[in-house]
Amino acid sequence: MRIKNLLLAAFMVVAFSASAWAAQIGVSGSTTVLPIMQKAVEAYMKAHPETTLSVSGGGSGNGIKAIIDGTTDLCMASRFMKDKEVALAMEKGVYPVPFAIAIDALVPVVHPENPVGDLTIEQLRDVYTGKIANWKDLGGEDKQIVVISRDTSSGTYETWEEKIMNKERVFAGALLQASNGAVAQAVSKNKFAIGYVGYGYLNAALKPVKVNGIEGNPETASSGKYPVARFLYVFTKGWPEGELASFVMYLLNPKYGQVHAKDAGYVPLY
Amino acid sequence: MMDRKLKEKCIRSAFLFTASTSILVLALIMVFLFMEGMPIFQDYPPLKFLFGHEWYPTADPPDFGIFPLLVGSMLVTAASSAIAIPLGVMTAIYLAEIARPRVRGYVKPVVELLAALPSVVIGFFGMVLFAPFLQDVFDIPTGLNMFNAAVMLAFMSVPTICSISEDAIFSVPKELKEASLALGATHWETIRKVILPASLSGISTAVILGMSRAIGETMVVLMVAGGAAMVPSSLFSPVRPMPASIAAEMAEAPFRGDHYYALFATGIVLFLFTMIFNIVADTIANKHKQVGAATL
Numbered sequence: 386m387r388i389k390n391l392l393l394a395a396f397m398v399v400a401f402s403a404s405a406w407a408a409q410i411g412v413s414g415s416t417t418v419l420p421i422m423q424k425a426v427e428a429y430m431k432a433h434p435e436t437t438l439s440v441s442g443g444g445s446g447n448g449i450k451a452i453i454d455g456t457t458d459l460c461m462a463s464r465f466m467k468d469k470e471v472a473l474a475m476e477k478g479v480y481p482v483p484f485a486i487a488i489d490a491l492v493p494v495v496h497p498e499n500p501v502g503d504l505t506i507e508q509l510r511d512v513y514t515g516k517i518a519n520w521k522d523l524g525g526e527d528k529q530i531v532v533i534s535r536d537t538s539s540g541t542y543e544t545w546e547e548k549i550m551n552k553e554r555v556f557a558g559a560l561l562q563a564s565n566g567a568v569a570q571a572v573s574k575n576k577f578a579i580g581y582v583g584y585g586y587l588n589a590a591l592k593p594v595k596v597n598g599i600e601g602n603p604e605t606a607s608s609g610k611y612p613v614a615r616f617l618y619v620f621t622k623g624w625p626e627g628e629l630a631s632f633v634m635y636l637l638n639p640k641y642g643q644v645h646a647k648d649a650g651y652v653p654l655y
Numbered sequence: 656m657m658d659r660k661l662k663e664k665c666i667r668s669a670f671l672f673t674a675s676t677s678i679l680v681l682a683l684i685m686v687f688l689f690m691e692g693m694p695i696f697q698d699y700p701p702l703k704f705l706f707g708h709e710w711y712p713t714a715d716p717p718d719f720g721i722f723p724l725l726v727g728s729m730l731v732t733a734a735s736s737a738i739a740i741p742l743g744v745m746t747a748i749y750l751a752e753i754a755r756p757r758v759r760g761y762v763k764p765v766v767e768l769l770a771a772l773p774s775v776v777i778g779f780f781g782m783v784l785f786a787p788f789l790q791d792v793f794d795i796p797t798g799l800n801m802f803n804a805a806v807m808l809a810f811m812s813v814p815t816i817c818s819i820s821e822d823a824i825f826s827v828p829k830e831l832k833e834a835s836l837a838l839g840a841t842h843w844e845t846i847r848k849v850i851l852p853a854s855l856s857g858i859s860t861a862v863i864l865g866m867s868r869a870i871g872e873t874m875v876v877l878m879v880a881g882g883a884a885m886v887p888s889s890l891f892s893p894v895r896p897m898p899a900s901i902a903a904e905m906a907e908a909p910f911r912g913d914h915y916y917a918l919f920a921t922g923i924v925l926f927l928f929t930m931i932f933n934i935v936a937d938t939i940a941n942k943h944k945q946v947g948a949a950t951l
Contacts, residue, residue: 442906444906446906446908446909446910447906449910450909450910453910467909469909469912470909470910473910473911528796529796531796531797536882536903536904537711537712537713537714537904542713543713546713554711554714557709557710557723557883557884557885558883558885558893559883560797560799560881560882560883560893561881561882561883561884561895561903562882563877563882563902563903567782567878570782570783571782571786571797571799574782574783574786574787574790574798575786575787575790575796575797575798577796578797
């Protein structure tokens with residue numbers, strides 16, 4: 386019994402000291418940034434085996450919360466910090482430093498069989514406020530529009546609200562889905578649905594809709610022509626140092642992190 | 656001698672400690688829930704919270720009326736119970752009374768296996784297969800609605816209802832059944848007039864536990880209920896039950912902001928609901944308890 390315990394204690398001491406040697410970086414936050422991060426982390430750990438990164442989602446709000454509480458080292462966010470969060474950080478003496486790592490373009494999508502392919506911002510707003518409820522008003526069939534939106538607290542919705550809704554509320558009858566994937570799934574299974582997803586989630590089962598006659602793609606988003614695009618960030622607690630700095634630079638590197646951003650379907654910055 | 660007494664004492668306190676752990680954890684969770692939920696009522700009136708029709712937590716100024724969510728939760732639970740109770744109880748009667756032991760030996764584990772299906776799998780099934788099917792068959796705008804959620808939740812509560820009711824029916828003393836048959840009652844009369852009343856408390860417990868499983872279930876309603884925060888106008892309207900709202904929004908709600916508090920307050924309401932369900936189940940179980948076999 387005693388020998389067993391001794392062995393266990395010895396093992397734990399060894400395990401702890403070993404983990405103290407290897408650099409541990411915790412990453413959490415926006416699920417929109419997650420696809421980039423997963424690719425980047427995988428490649429980074431292969432190149433730097435002494436560093437261990439653990440990535441989890443949870444949403445921008447949780448990531449920012451974790452940075453302020455000091456429970457994570459790097460936070461992914463699909464929006465900038467809110468005033469309240471900045472105030473909380475200041476109160477705790479934390480200075481979050483933002484790095485923009487990519488651009489996300491939101492694309493309205495419909496079912497591939499839907500004839501509608503070009504809408505104005507005003508039309509989109511009217512659809513989402515419930516003023517336009519039938520596809521025939523948009524040049525489609527005489528069928529009720531099934532409006533699919535994201536949860537009002539998601540970063541994706543905030544961008545949509547900011548770029549499209551112009552302070553108006555999405556009407557209560559809109560179906561709210563919890564993720565980009567769920568919206569894509571719901572629209573691809575419903576001929577009369579409209580939704581919006583990040584550029585990276587477009588697939589053959591979805592038909593992208595032009596906004597004000599402009600197609601949402603990397604070129605129009607990075608040139609600023611496409612109206613429904615936003616920056617994606619990572620935040621560190623104070624200016625990053627050591628392994629963390631090296632990883633942030635890796636994310637910003639046009640040869641590495643930016644390639645991963647592009648692979649994940651986003652628009653690279655550099 | 657001393658050594659034995661000491662040992663006994665140690666064992667006793669060890670068991671006391673394990674027994675109180677879960678109570679302690681529950682108490683802590685409750686304290687936390689109320690601590691994080693009550694602040695919303697400082698600047699938002701409780702009645703407006705419970706009966707407000709507008710749920711726009713991120714608007715400026717925000718609206719935290721959970722009435723549509725509350726109604727959504729209750730209606731989905733009611734609809735799923737309407738499907739699951741007859742199905743579960745009747746399956747239980749079949750298994751306990753009518754099926755041959757061999758059939759029972761095969762069917763019961765399979766029904767119980769249904770409970771082991773992860774809710775995300777059931778949700779995925781509802782989203783990808785059942786929703787398009789509903790759209791085509793009923794020609795409705797969307798298959799992600801209350802009915803879909805009710806059917807999926809029924810899948811989840813049938814095993815609970817069936818398995819607990821089956822145990823209750825099976826444990827009805829043989830003497831009761833034999834007496835009834837000896838008096839000339841048919842098998843059906845025996846089931847209806849003797850066995851069911853005798854196992855009523857067990858069946859009620861089963862039903863209520865099944866319902867409380869349905870009202871607290873999150874993943875399924877998040878995936879298939881549609882998520883529109885409005886009071887439904889028909890069985891095929893999308894709804895947004897409370898757990899779905901909490902799960903979908905908590906991740907992005909600013910820490911200790913009003914929205915965060917409102918979601919915890921929704922959690923309190925949900926907790927009160929399940930607690931009432933459990934108390935009712937407990938009372939019924941105690942009240943109609945079968946005390947001993949009726950042998951004389």
